[in-house]
Amino acid sequence: MNPIVDGLGAKYAGRVNVVWQDIDDSATREMILKYKVRSVPTFVLLDSSNQVVGYWLGLQSPEIFEEAFDALLEQ
Numbered sequence: 001m002n003p004i005v006d007g008l009g010a011k012y013a014g015r016v017n018v019v020w021q022d023i024d025d026s027a028t029r030e031m032i033l034k035y036k037v038r039s040v041p042t043f044v045l046l047d048s049s050n051q052v053v054g055y056w057l058g059l060q061s062p063e064i065f066e067e068a069f070d071a072l073l074e075q
Helices: 002-011 026-034 062-074
Strands: 042-046 052-057
Touching: 002 062, 042 062, 052 062
Parallel strands: none
Antiparallel strands: 042 052
């Protein structure tokens, strides 16, 4: 997933913030609990108000994220 997510980050740079979180880092504990991360990978899409507008578990195709990003950007 790293190349896909990195590619999406580059494609949507300046419009969508793509942030990686390391679940093994104790500093991410609050985020893990807040977004109910139970498996890896977990993807959470937030709008500009930090409301969850997308949530995916497991491997996903880039097209899934592109559709979600484009829909969010059109709002």
